Amino acid sequence: MSKKITTRSENYSDWYIDIVTRAQLADYAPVKGCMVIRPNGYEIWEKMQSVLDKMFKDTGHRNAYFPLLIPESFLQKEAEHVEGFAPECAVVTHGGGKKLAENLMLRPTSETIIWHMYSKWITSYRDLPLLINQWCNVLRWEMRTRLFLRTTEFLWQEGHTAHAAKEDAEEETLKMLNVYKTFAEEYMAMPVTAGLKTESEKFPGAVNTYTIEAMMQDKKALQAGTSHFLGQNFAKAFDVTFQDEAGERRHVWASSWGVSTRLIGALIMCHSDDQGLVLPPKLAARQVVIIPIWKGDDEASRVIECAHKIKEELSVKFSVHVDDRRQYKPGWKFNEWELLGIPLRIEIGPRDLESGNVVLSRRDKKEKSTVPMKSVSDETARLLETIQKDLFQRARDFREANTFLADDFQGFKERIEENGFYRIHWCGQGKCEERIKEETKATIRCIPLDAVEESGKCIVCGAASPRRVLAGRAY
């Protein structure tokens, strides 16, 4: 705890890894590219899961569990899919001491195994829509990994839905994108831009991929969640048909959508500071820490007793921890809880007992306030709500301040060196997109759903463009 965290201005990458390891969110596993999610990090994932799971169920989805092991031949059935995922797969060749007749892949995503099962389960329009979600681990053999952001194994949820009509599957795709956007903004306090991925950036096997893109504090983009309209690609590859009300046999329509433990990385990089983690109150497993301050033993028992009384009162609405460890000094505790990102600290000393006040200290700002003990519950509620809003507002202001219009390729190439989001005109051709990538290391993040019609000229070739797209360097 005593070693200093690298500051963001010194080295942003080191700062990130320092936060993750010092706050004990994750650790490196012995197998390259894998991570261990430690209790402090897993607690955040549990919070995320419980909110998202409720949102999925409220929109009619049910959870299931499909196997980790996928026969190699399944992956081959959808041409784009195998091309995208086969190179990233981990392969099981032996089981129970014997060489297997067919190699088994560890799921990099579950479309193939799920659509194989759907072909057995779906026969009639009465079976549709089929709205299933799965929480599980997936494996992709990544070359360059970073804790939470890109790891060989990660945890995620993947929704897989089947519909009778094209429009229903498209509506589902956008509905779930919107669930992700709501989650990112209202719970993670992280503003995101929702939009369509370009042809070259879409999910292997999808007709359309939608994304939510967030800006990190180094002004780089992070893809935080995706939702895919799969058309009938997997239904055809796995021959999933249903009999419609007129008695005709038709292929079903599909969507899939997912977010992963990468969101923990996004959360860290969006809000944290040089003192450590900063958690939005809605995703903090512990929202308030109470730190009693004393000199002698007599004082100790009085302030500790008062601390627990306040905890009891607050625990009706909030999750509260009293740090009454006697072996550590208050200043040491302040630093530790700041490192761990607890949104609100309450300090109680002997003088506070006499005056009937406590001190409330926000994690997100260096702001303290003295509050009468009788209004501590109301004030805690007000402050936690304010912190949640302020974090979002600050992140949104930061993104706005670092989003630029760019109309000239040369100028764009120079300015992108400082990262940021750029709204540029693009003609829609792959070769211009490729040139942007090669010459700027930036990518077209998405065609925002709220992009206004505006005729302009492609920043690369000058051909006509109907609206601006969002470009930037990304994780």
Add this chain to the structure above:
Amino acid sequence: MSKKITTRSENYSDWYIDIVTRAQLADYAPVKGCMVIRPNGYEIWEKMQSVLDKMFKDTGHRNAYFPLLIPESFLQKEAEHVEGFAPECAVVTHGGGKKLAENLMLRPTSETIIWHMYSKWITSYRDLPLLINQWCNVLRWEMRTRLFLRTTEFLWQEGHTAHAAKEDAEEETLKMLNVYKTFAEEYMAMPVTAGLKTESEKFPGAVNTYTIEAMMQDKKALQAGTSHFLGQNFAKAFDVTFQDEAGERRHVWASSWGVSTRLIGALIMCHSDDQGLVLPPKLAARQVVIIPIWKGDDEASRVIECAHKIKEELSVKFSVHVDDRRQYKPGWKFNEWELLGIPLRIEIGPRDLESGNVVLSRRDKKEKSTVPMKSVSDETARLLETIQKDLFQRARDFREANTFLADDFQGFKERIEENGFYRIHWCGQGKCEERIKEETKATIRCIPLDAVEESGKCIVCGAASPRRVLAGRAY
């Protein structure tokens, strides 16, 4: 749905598989030995998880996530452990298109990877106890598999704890065994016998293994959960030491404990009948189904409206579903919800509307009662509680009626053909245990914790025995 379920008396095994597949709890996966847990089955697992997770947290444990992939060399570090698990492992030999330098095992259990990490995290007595649990998938290459009961991949939780003193680790081992016993009896309504496994049946790498054993309706035993005192075996294999308060460096003491999706199989086999699944109210995702009954359209809208009113009232305390589908007849719906195991059915017809009554029908018994509409909430509460108790009582009576004292080996060999539990005297020698197994296909399930001292003679060799052990054929 229309095909009849095989009855228990016809063929118990087929009956079980019929319940699992017809109630859509699970399905066979394309890879041999693997299963798909369908929403109806996963819902039960979610209920189990939420209860157990709270019990773990209330006893001070926190969740974490460790990697699926374990270097082959890790498994070798504990001699008994590798001998027990290496033959069951699935092996990854290739990743990202290349042959790996070292083979990776898919975790059959996580002691080795977790103790590797503990060696980095534990340095001082201040780091102890370390109380971590993990919810995850594990893989064991099984020869003979059966849905839920024994599958190549299954879901489970595994607790792994580290302690400064031997007594603390022993206390933890028994504390968690007791958590399992409480869960089995109070939530699953399944009576269990808690006891110690014999040397030959203990977990590879443990000093002692404790178990909870349940009796299924075919009078066979099912091991429902285990808790292991690991001594310092893994601490020594992975060199995990701490500095104690006196400044001395010592190896830590350990426990591990787990239950799996096998519990879903146990739940089915303990309570279900020839009509289908029977769920205890505390683990039913839907506790009450309301079925409106009508003839014409006018009647339909009136009874459906009333059904939803009752649902609204009941939903404050219970999870309630109204089945108002117009394409199915009431009788068809009765059968379907009986198949799915919903504990309580409420029927409302036009005549009930007039008389101000409804009919409540228990799933566990063929018992109906007519109840005034105004007391439906109280009566539902009373009945659900009664069902939960009655299921437990019936299962306990069944177990008692099928538990016998056996003192003569020949008689035992004959009676075991009809299964059942047998309390027998055993001298403690491996060779006598082995003979029991060979000649009866029964095993010593455990040395019950509540076994009274009673001097007797080993049923095989006649040597002195201080108390009876529990024997039976098992899953």
